[in-house]
Amino acid sequence: MPMHDVDLIYKKTAVLYNRGQPHFASCTSLTQTCLNLLNDSAKYRYFGSYAGTPSVKYNIFANDNGVSRPIRPDLYIEDHQELATAQARMIKALGKGAADWDEKTVRLATRVIYTSVMSFACCIDLWKRSSRKTPGTFFEIYFAGLIPCAFSDALLSKHIPLPGVSKAEEDELEEAEETQDDGSSVATDLVIARPKFKSKIVIPLKITTRERIVQPFAHQRILDSAFGKGRYHSFLTCVSETQLDHKTQSVKQVCVPGTVKLFQKHLGQISGLYYCDVPQRYAAADMAECLPVKEIGEIFRDLGQLFNT
């Protein structure tokens, strides 16, 4: 039962999170357990490259069960002591305020977050492939755990009740609970409110976007329509858009820059798009004009600056 400890700590972490209790220490403990399991029971090796300019190398974890998703070795922190140190530095830097973070601190945060989410995801890939959705849930839990480290007065939620919902509709909502019919509220992954600020932050968190990329833009449009522009700001936050290609022993980065530009122009304007592993075609100049795509560490700087204004 290689996943016994991982399962146990994950469940404990999820319970704390669902109760709205502090859970970041539990996330840390989970990450360390995952790192140890991977180091002890899987082989970490080069898989292939993304054929961009410059090309990007990817590793995988492998065991008798198969292989994990691709991992950027320049971002992933293998050593558990090094991760612990990096994490402590990140938390300290978050506590001091991220508005003026330098590039080094941004990259530190990117690496810690990437390692934490990917180590858990790779364990699922190798030992519990049936739990396909768990890595995405852990990404939500982990990221929500970081926010109070940066903004101690932050109020976190996952729903935005819409104004003007009639009694009849509320009744329907109860009935609708069973079918996840969110007609009286917008359901997302993380909403951040702070007592002194009128604007609120919506953070959809996705391991990858695929065909679900329409959702954050549609939600932004609904929020603009229901509350007026400027009340809610969406920051779509992702891990990567990579796919193993076993035939060619390479890694693909699945991008839809045209679609993103289309949605940003005609559907809803989101305020930022962040990745741990920024897909190369999203870093292009024409994307920057429309919607800059940044590494995940930058979201804390951007949020810090937004809340300072």
Added chain:
Amino acid sequence: MPMHDVDLIYKKTAVLYNRGQPHFASCTSLTQTCLNLLNDSAKYRYFGSYAGTPSVKYNIFANDNGVSRPIRPDLYIEDHQELATAQARMIKALGKGAADWDEKTVRLATRVIYTSVMSFACCIDLWKRSSRKTPGTFFEIYFAGLIPCAFSDALLSKHIPLPGVSKAEEDELEEAEETQDDGSSVATDLVIARPKFKSKIVIPLKITTRERIVQPFAHQRILDSAFGKGRYHSFLTCVSETQLDHKTQSVKQVCVPGTVKLFQKHLGQISGLYYCDVPQRYAAADMAECLPVKEIGEIFRDLGQLFNT
């Protein structure tokens, strides 16, 4: 190889459709083959009911491989001679113009379309479960085949090129083809243009909507933003929203009226929502105020009236 003939005719039909050639006769032939296969090699029997008011009975086809999706026996036409007659009457009624169809003709069209799509889908359920997406594709093909019977000058397509796409973006589109990145156009299931009419009709065709229901509303918003309101009208057209519940031997109708109202109010305004098997909760009065949900035969009457104005 029970599916040999069905496979063969389906492939032939898809080739004709993809080439833009007349393919409705081929659809008819496919439907008859499916009906015969089901009648010869599967048992058609009562499964359970949807516990609404009034309750709705559902049948299934069953064989040694398992059971098909649920079928409304009051809509499904079992006898192949009866189907052939009903279909001929529908085609004749479409040719004479649907703007003034009575309820009987509307119901006739609903039953023929439902039987045609469901007979193929049930064959896939029983003998080729791996081809999960084929019934949806056949629904597109079949419905596109009906349109010229009603509007002989109709020009059909699946893409709406957006105005103001630069050369650079066009280049990207070529590259993007591989990844289905539709940033320079909106891709849908069916677009109907007629030479004398400035407005065009967008028909997303879905066996069921599930979480994809956001798409038609998002597309309508994008089209309104890109072309101005009133240029494109979307008619979301579906088969059913049913699910077998084996535990309780009943059928569920999965509805999200709250979400539909939310999207219609705050995201994009579609012009109609049609089902072969209208989910009961979508037939409620408060839905009718926001977006009337009608049976599929009515789309021809509505389109006929729209084109008459």
